[in-house]
Amino acid sequence: MHSNSPYAAFVSRMEEKAAKWTDRAGDPQEVADRIVSLLADPEPPARVPIGPTTGWRRALRWGLPDAAWERLMRRAIA
Numbered sequence: 353m354h355s356n357s358p359y360a361a362f363v364s365r366m367e368e369k370a371a372k373w374t375d376r377a378g379d380p381q382e383v384a385d386r387i388v389s390l391l392a393d394p395e396p397p398a399r400v401p402i403g404p405t406t407g408w409r410r411a412l413r414w415g416l417p418d419a420a421w422e423r424l425m426r427r428a429i430a
Contacts, residue, residue: 378404386402
């Protein structure tokens with residue numbers, strides 16, 4: 353990305369956050385194995401939460417009003 357792009361600062365922040373998030377990401381093999389098992393399932397679920405942060409993210413999303421969840425997500429990427 354060119355440094356004179358209007359998105360340069362945002363992209364830089366997102367790259368820094370992505371590096372931190374990658375350290376906390378789940379095991380890619382676990383995700384791949386789960387996908388394979390879902391492909392073999394004749395009636396797979398519509399959504400399959402997976403990963404180490406799934407529990408608290410689902411609890412927050414369920415417990416917060418939409419506006420609060422959106423503010424939280426905006427802060428996470430700001």
